[in-house]
Amino acid sequence: MLRTSLLSLASMIMILSSIWALLALWFQAPGGMWGRVGLGGLWLVCLCGLLYWLWSGAAWWHGALGYVALFALLAWWWAGIKPSNQRDWADDLTHITTGELNANQVRLHNVRNFDWRSREDYDIRWESREYDLSRLRSVDMITSNWGLAPVSHVLVSFGFDNGEQVAFSVEIRRERHETFSELGGFFKQFELSIIAADERDIVRVRSNVREEELELYRINLSPADARELFRSFVLQANELAEHPRFYHTVTGNCTTIVFSMMKQIVDGLPLDYRLLLTGYLPAYVHEVGGMMPGLPLEELQRQGRITQRARDAGDDPAFSVLIRQGVPGWE
Numbered sequence: 001m002l003r004t005s006l007l008s009l010a011s012m013i014m015i016l017s018s019i020w021a022l023l024a025l026w027f028q029a030p031g032g033m034w035g036r037v038g039l040g041g042l043w044l045v046c047l048c049g050l051l052y053w054l055w056s057g058a059a060w061w062h063g064a065l066g067y068v069a070l071f072a073l074l075a076w077w078w079a080g081i082k083p084s085n086q087r088d089w090a091d092d093l094t095h096i097t098t099g100e101l102n103a104n105q106v107r108l109h110n111v112r113n114f115d116w117r118s119r120e121d122y123d124i125r126w127e128s129r130e131y132d133l134s135r136l137r138s139v140d141m142i143t144s145n146w147g148l149a150p151v152s153h154v155l156v157s158f159g160f161d162n163g164e165q166v167a168f169s170v171e172i173r174r175e176r177h178e179t180f181s182e183l184g185g186f187f188k189q190f191e192l193s194i195i196a197a198d199e200r201d202i203v204r205v206r207s208n209v210r211e212e213e214l215e216l217y218r219i220n221l222s223p224a225d226a227r228e229l230f231r232s233f234v235l236q237a238n239e240l241a242e243h244p245r246f247y248h249t250v251t252g253n254c255t256t257i258v259f260s261m262m263k264q265i266v267d268g269l270p271l272d273y274r275l276l277l278t279g280y281l282p283a284y285v286h287e288v289g290g291m292m293p294g295l296p297l298e299e300l301q302r303q304g305r306i307t308q309r310a311r312d313a314g315d316d317p318a319f320s321v322l323i324r325q326g327v328p329g330w331e
Contacts, residue, residue: 007055014054014067018047021074027187028081046070083191083244090174092205095126096241097168097196099234104133104227106234111166112197115315116205133227135161138329139219142167142306143282144206146213150277151182153206154254156219157199158230165199165320168233170254172247185249192247192257194237200319207310215304217282218292218329225265232261250276292329303328 022040029035050070054063085096095110107130115123138159143152157167172180173191181189195202206212221229236257245252255278263269274284286297306323313322324330 007060010054010064011051014047014051017071018043021071023183024074024078024187027184027189081188083246085191085241085244088176090176091124093171093173093193093195096193097237098241099238101231101234106131106133106230108196108234112195112201114201114205116201116209119209129166131160131166133230136223136226136230137161139221139226139229141217141219141285142203143215143278144212145279146210148279150279152279152281154258154278154281155202156229156233156258158226163321166196167199167202169195169197169202170257171195182249185247185253188246190247192240192245192252194233194240196233200315203323204310204315204319207307208314214307214310215282215301216306216324216327217285217300217304218327219285220290220292228265229261232264236261254278255281295328300328
């Protein structure tokens with residue numbers, strides 16, 4: 001009876017870990033489709049043989065040891081897959097924004113300012129821009145949803161007293177041939193990047209080209225905390241440009257990276273499932289007092305829907321002003 005229980009436990013561990021192994025091979029095996037199918041098939045053959053060995057004789061532990069050795073070989077290969085900043089990136093992810101900090105003076109390099117007409121038709125512009133953080137007046141959170149309610153992308157936009165806005169986005173860094181996959185984000189499929197961009201680029205491409213639904217919320221931060229958050233984005237971007245890192249769907253995404261910055265600025269921020277289910281992030285931010293006081297979340301959401309305003313604004317130079325009309329805290 002004890003032997004049967006041990007064999008059942010060992011079999012379950014082998015099967016469950018093999019699910020992870022097969023997914024890892026599917027997303028990372030060399031040789032394209034043939035490599036994926038061939039190595040995945042080989043793993044299944046080995047698994048079946050080792051399970052048979054496990055149950056078929058007195059020396060059952062030979063099968064268990066054989067699987068440990070097989071999985072150790074896979075783990076060694078997996079550890080050797082390293083992130084890189086040297087790949088054939090999609091045009092809109094060619095660069096990671098970097099910056100130079102000198103007290104309140106910031107010079108950003110590779111600020112994206114594309115002019116989008118469609119997903120495939122756009123003008124490429126990467127610019128250097130300078131900002132005086134003593135003139136920083138506002139911080140906004142913009143959420144962008146593409147139809148899956150629990151999941152949204154999050155942008156953080158900083159506004160200055162001259163009307164200028166710059167938005168930071170923590171992005172998956174896709175290669176030219178890749179499309180986004182939540183599952184692939186668990187298996188080293190994408191690197192991580194931080195991009196600063198003009199709102200007529202990074203907001204308008206989501207509302208007017210990708211046809212996503214956007215909401216904008218004024219964030220309740222002190223001027224000192226707002227400046228520190230801006231600096232944190234720059235420092236994190238510089239770190240990624242120097243030391244590449246893989247995107248991870250749970251631990252290294254557009255929300256968890258920003259949350260790690262905010263924890264260094266605002267004491268006592270609690271962990272919450274809504275940091276992972278980013279479609280519900282506005283409720284979390286409202287709950288911890290991060291939005292304009294005195295209004296319920298439902299009203300902030302209603303007044304913060306900027307999708308139609310963004311579509312109507314098009315490439316108007318006053319785009320950032322037009323999308324904020326009626327948003328609480330903007331006036």
